[in-house]
Structure formats: structure tokens, C-alpha cells
Amino acid sequence: MVRAPCCEKMGLKKGPWTPQEDQILINYIQLYGHGNWRALPKQAGLLRCGKSCRLRWTNYLRPDIKRGNFTREEEDTIINLHQKLGNRWSAIAARLPGRTDNEIKNVWHTHLKKRLKQTQNQPTSSTEPGRQVMMDVSKFNKHDDPIEEQEEPVYHVRSESASTSSVHEECSRDDMSSSTADNMKMEDSSMSSPEGFIEIDENFWSEVLSADNYNSGMVTISDDLSSAADGAFELPVHACTSNMYDSMDFWYNLFTTSAGELIELPEI
DNA sequence: AAACTGGTCAACCGCGTACCT
DNA sequence: CAGGTACGCGGTTGACCAGTT
Numbered sequence: 001m002v003r004a005p006c007c008e009k010m011g012l013k014k015g016p017w018t019p020q021e022d023q024i025l026i027n028y029i030q031l032y033g034h035g036n037w038r039a040l041p042k043q044a045g046l047l048r049c050g051k052s053c054r055l056r057w058t059n060y061l062r063p064d065i066k067r068g069n070f071t072r073e074e075e076d077t078i079i080n081l082h083q084k085l086g087n088r089w090s091a092i093a094a095r096l097p098g099r100t101d102n103e104i105k106n107v108w109h110t111h112l113k114k115r116l117k118q119t120q121n122q123p124t125s126s127t128e129p130g131r132q133v134m135m136d137v138s139k140f141n142k143h144d145d146p147i148e149e150q151e152e153p154v155y156h157v158r159s160e161s162a163s164t165s166s167v168h169e170e171c172s173r174d175d176m177s178s179s180t181a182d183n184m185k186m187e188d189s190s191m192s193s194p195e196g197f198i199e200i201d202e203n204f205w206s207e208v209l210s211a212d213n214y215n216s217g218m219v220t221i222s223d224d225l226s227s228a229a230d231g232a233f234e235l236p237v238h239a240c241t242s243n244m245y246d247s248m249d250f251w252y253n254l255f256t257t258s259a260g261e262l263i264e265l266p267e268i
Numbered sequence: 269a270a271a272c273t274g275g276t277c278a279a280c281c282g283c284g285t286a287c288c289t
Numbered sequence: 290c291a292g293g294t295a296c297g298c299g300g301t302t303g304a305c306c307a308g309t310t
Contacts, residue, residue: 102280
């Protein structure tokens with residue numbers, strides 16, 4: 001199959017867009033839409049190829065583009081989704097309203113990869129053998145304050161009732177990012193009072209990670225457990241033999257999206 | 269002040285694939 | 290079904306800028 005040339009090289013402009021070009025493109029799309037990218041530049045009077053116009057529109061000019069720095073919640077979401085989806089930037093972008101795949105890809109390569117590496121390089125002390133859960137302070141600390149030494153750090157996940165009322169329904173990450181993620185406060189216990197939090201103790205984990213389920217690599221999240229998220233819960237911190245579960249988002253998603261489902265745990 | 273270096277981000281390139289004829 | 294076209298995606302590039310030497 002012969003591939004059509006990306007664009008006519010002759011006479012077509014490349015490189016940064018000028019404000020005038022932007023305005024022409026915006027005006028044209030507002031009037032006629034963008035049914036045919038290939039024909040668009042010619043009809044609009046732009047000396048660009050359709051591909052360039054599409055990219056400019058989707059990555060920069062679209063009215064629903066959210067400008068500015070990524071929030072901590074957005075970054076956590078990206079990290080979490082990247083763990084699940086890999087380099088599928090468009091799939092990740094689809095779950096972050098107002099963000100483009102290009103932007104997410106850039107922020108991943110420039111910020112998040114480094115952040116993740118730093119997190120993973122932090123020393124961990126294995127106090128108990130076997131599959132246990134470690135929550136990394138730096139990853140979930142809402143503030144950028146230096147992490148203070150703690151004997152037994154715990155984390156509080158507050159999930160407002162509104163955000164988890166649909167726990168038993170199929171819950172997309174879009175919902176999570178817009179409402180749940182906003183409501184989801186992750187904080188070190190040293191920073192605020194756990195007042196009003198429902199504590200989830202070892203029994204919680206032993207139920208989630210019950211020997212039968214867990215040894216087989218399968219965990220059932222019961223409705224009872226997921227409904228615990230209607231309030232909040234406190235996670236005990238232990239050492240971990242793998243980074244696999246080194247993510248609050250991982251567990252949070254498990255509880256809020258997997259009620260009643262049989263979940264296969266990736267092998268450590 | 270100039271040169272250098274590293275980070276950031278917009279834009280490009282090429283491939284895969286859906287869709288059309 | 291095969292060939293052609295257009296689009297979307299992920300990887301890469303290069304211009305620009307700020308900080309450092």
C-alpha cells in the first residue's frame with residue numbers, strides 16, 4: 001500500500017504557529033467545524049498541512065483546553081493510569097478533562113518519571129515478610145514539605161459520601177478525576193487530626209488480603225468493604241516487597257471501582 | 269557578559285488502522 | 290477483497306528559556 005504523503009512539502013509552512021494563523025484556524029473551525037482536516041487548510045486559506053492544523057487545534061486552540069500547571073491530583077492520576085495503561089497517552093488524556101495527550105506525555109517525561117524514580121529510590125525497611133502494603137509518604141503528601149520521620153506513619157483517605165455513592169456502579173476514572181479525586185484528600189496523620197475518620201485496622205487488610213484469596217492471587221472486594229470508603233479509612237503502613245502496591249491510588253481504585261468484583265492481583 | 273547546560277513544550281514524523289470506494 | 294485516503298497516536302526533535310559556570 002502506498003502511503004499518501006503527510007503533506008505537500010512545497011509551499012507549506014512548518015514550525016511555530018503565528019497568532020494570525022491561530023485566528024484563521026479558530027475562525028474557520030467555529031464557522032465550519034473540522035470535518036476534513038486534509039481539506040481544511042486549503043479552504044481556510046492556511047499554508048499548513050491538515051495534520052499540522054489538527055495538532056494545533058487539538059493541542060492548543062481547542063476551547064476546552066485547560067492551561068496551567070498540573071495539580072498534584074492530576075499528576076497522581078497520571079502516574080496511576082500510566083501504571084495501568086502504559087504509554088497510552090491518549091487513553092490517559094481521555095480521563096483527564098482539558099488535558100491533551102501531548103501535554104501529558106511531556107509532563108510525564110519532564111516531571112513524573114523523575115518523581116517516580118525518586119520515590120522508588122527511597123529506602124524501605126522490611127519489617128514483615130510476605131505480601132504487605134507500603135504507602136509512600138512522599139507520593140501522597142498533599143504538601144511539598146519535607147517528610148518528617150515517623151515511627152508508624154498512617155494515611156487517611158477521606159472519600160466524601162457523594163463521591164462514593166456510586167461505588168457499586170461502574171465508575172469511570174473521569175468521574176474520579178473530576179469529583180472523587182478532588183474530594184480525595186491524602187494526608188499524613190501528623191498533619192491533621194484523624195478525627196472523623198473510620199479506621200481500618202489489620203482486620204481490614206486481613207479481609208482484603210485474606211490468605212485464601214491472596215495466595216491464589218485473587219482478591220474479592222466485597223460490598224461491605226467498598227462501603228467503608230463512604231467514610232474514610234486509615235491505612236497501616238508496612239514494608240513492601242514490591243512497588244506494585246506502592247500506590248494509594250491503586251488501593252483506592254480497587255475499593256471504589258471493584259465492589260463485588262473478583263480482582264486478579266498482578267504477581268509480585 | 270558570554271558560553272554552556274539542562275528543562276520545557278510545541279510541533280513534526282512516521283506508523284497503524286479505520287473507513288471508503 | 291484490495292487499494293487508497295484520512296486520521297489518531299506515540300516517539301522524537303528542536304527552539305526557546307532560565308540557571309549555572
